[in-house]
Amino acid sequence: MSIRKYKPTELLQGTLDLLILKALVHGELHGLAIAHRVEQLTNGAFEVKPGSLFPALHSMEEAGWLASCWGESENRRKAKFYRMTKAGRRQLQTETNDWRRVSSAITAALRAT
């Protein structure tokens, strides 16, 4: 099953948000590092293009789930780091629960004959 056939934004609205939040569980990261982390988390199944990553980051920040600050990157350059807020943590919880419900429902539906 290849997910990459679809544009990530079109695929299951909200999945990208969920993955970004998940990627930030252990601390702050800058944009490209988030993409990299998502790839790692999904064992390379999701390759997040900057074209969808950055708009998602900005709108999540505006929703109050992420906060950002300017810091220094690993190669000593000025970069924008994102971290999860309390609201973001709550959002992660709800989205995780939603996802579990949906995925178990779909799994059950596919099992049925």
Add this chain to the structure above:
Amino acid sequence: MSVLHRIIAGCRNLFRKSDVEQELSDELSYAFDALVEKEMGQGLSEAEARRRAGIDLGGVEQLKENIREARAGYHIDVLIQDVRFSLRMLWKSSGFTLVAVLTMAVGIGATTAIFSVVDATLLRPLPYSHPEQLVSIQSDLPEISAHDVGMSQPEWHDLQQSGIFEFVSPTWFDENNLTGSSKPARVRLLIVAPNYFALLRTEPQLGRTFKPQYNSPGFIPEVVISDALWKRNFGGDPNILGKSVRMDTDQYQIVGVMPRGFDSPGRTPEERNIEVWAATSFYGPPLPDQPLRNRRNLPTAIARLKPGLTIAAAQSRLDALAVSLQKQFSADYPNGWRVLLQPLKDTVIGNVRQPLFLLFSAVGVVLLIGCVNVANLLLARASARGREMGIRQALGAPRGRLTRQLLTESLILSLLGGTAGLAIVFAAKEPLLRLIPETLPRLNDMSISWSVLFFALMVSIVSGVVFGLAPALHSGRLDLIHALNQEGWGSTGSGERARTRRALVIAEFALSLVLMIAAGLLLHSFWDLLNVRLGFNPQSVMSVRTRLPYPNNSSIDKYATAAQEAPFIRELLRRCKSLPGVEGVAIGDPAAIPLDQTQRDLNTLEGKLFITFEGQSSKPDAASLVERSRVTPEYFQLVGIPVLRGRLFNEFDTDAAPQAAVVNESFARSYWPDGDAIGKRFKSTRPDSPWITVVGVIANARTQSLAETDVPQLYLNVYQDSAKHLAIFLRGCLNTVAIPDLVREQVQAVDATLPVFGAQTLTQTLSDSLSQRRFSMEMITLFAATALLLAALGIYGVISYMVSERTHEIGIRLALGASRSNILGIVLGQGLGLATVGAGVGFVCSLIVSHLMASLLYGVRPTDPLTFAGVAFLFIGVALVACYLPARRAVRVDPMVALKYE
């Protein structure tokens, strides 16, 4: 939480745009650099690495735009951009903008002005608490087709006890002589039941109103006065309460002052602008102590329904009550009896609904024509801007965005127009209000209220969308290749666009023709009314009113009988005859003032009389309700109504002689169709009335209404049947400014307590009686003229555009030898073709509209050929002129220039 965050973020995006953009730029440039480094780390050249990084990001600028779109407030930001751009475009073509905004200003301003009238009169509820419970009560005697005959005291009592109403109050309009303040003044008095103010649930601004429980005989010795009277006659004295005033020689104490702006609910301006309210239980002096059931002397009544009762439910219970009362008192109801409830608001509004509806439709049509005109202008501009649109689309602007921007432009135009229109209405408010006839009920203040402002806003938005839609949709269908290939200013425009423009002009002409036909019919009616044969001569006649007191204690009444009043009348006639310029004098009651609409509309039962004829009817108790005036013998000669048979009143018709009557031709013909009226007798249905003998028949005259020719009229002699309300008629070469004061001196020389008021020339009275018709006619004509002007501008625009579009073709035609008159014919033919099709459509619509307004016409059929022909003639003339100007330009085309231009 999240919504709040987005709002805050949106504000930041909008107001600190440069910071946000800078951060975005920094963030992405880091990402770009990081990607480049990564690629270079894999051994690529810098140029190649940069290329790949760009591909990875999907283009830095495109990515930025994607991010912006995801942000809060993006749509507002786009709107601001659109508005800015539109304003710039509109500013650049300021001529077009000016014309469009002015057109919309006229349309929206006029519509808003008329709406504020409709809102105040028809839409807003009456300004009393729970107005939906308020009703007016009308009694009819259907068997003798007598309507609105009034109510008797016992009937009022029955309605009170019926359990249907919370309160019922008769209302009795009267004029009164107020002699408490500086000089005798005539005041408008409303005699009501003590529960009147409790019924309306209105509180006074000062003091109190009547105690609703009062039930003793006669008048409560207290009055409530209006704010206007308080300020005018008592200088707004704060210690007014408890002061006594004399009204008709009786003493009353002022107990309350009503608030400013409080009007009684009445049908006429007189009844609404009440100055004094007095209360009685409608029996006891001056009324009979034992009121009779069939003596219906209480002219009108209002009531408040019990809560929760609908008018229909109340009416059915009332019908049952009426039936049982008729059974119980069969002797008092020989000719049926029906009591009808009507929402009080309908009674107050009266018959203005239809003219107002007509006005509102007319102004709506003007607005629509305005919209069509602006749509036409926009289409012409869209052709000119075809290239611009093409370029913008080629550079990647989505079609939706272009349509959106064009709609923004038209909305801005209409909102600007609406604002300008409102400003005009605001500025011209006073003169506009003066145009509205007094007879239009306005219990509600006619102001620019919130609902009016809201209406103006809605109208602006809707018309903006209406006229913006056609050009905006056309832009969506723009053919890119075609648009970009065009030379110069895009020109020709698609054939489709030209078709739309022609259709719009046709619609415009059809609409304005309908308006012009309506205006033409009203004008023709009005003209006919002004030129009817009156049957009397109003020239150089003035009427001045006075009123004799009517004390509650009739034993102190100086003018109780005709014999007592006669010396006063004779003395007054003698004195007035000697006034400068006066050639003839007569005295009568107000019903004798020809065409005095304010008197006719007042429902006082004053000018009406129930009579029965001697030995004529098979049913002895069948009464007839007739119009009655009381006059002195000189009256007929003074107003110039000739006698046809018999004689007029003379000096022998005195109190001692048998009562004589003069009737008009129509009266004689309707009651004695096969015989001579002279010598026939009849009498009033009031108890102890004497027989009255017809002594003369006079010619019919339109003294009741200009529109009605043969209303039966009965004249009695003031010396035999006395009247308290008097009108002094003077004929001659009168100084209309000085006469009122001169007459006042003479009246008050005879009796110093009498007020003198209401001086008017008969021609003025006649003109006033037409005020509502004149208002409708003037407004509709104004709107029709505006519509025609707009339509002419529309056709002018289309034809000029066509000429400039075809300059090249005309040049070729001329070069090939076409004569100038050929060219003129082609251009004029095009314009006239459009006008003729529009006129055809308009004529069909006019036939429908004119039948709908048939009741507003007088003496003119809805298909009046003269009006239709006249309008058609004017119409074609205007179209010709509007087309001739551009046609002349076409003729002057120089073939050389036209061909080189290409």
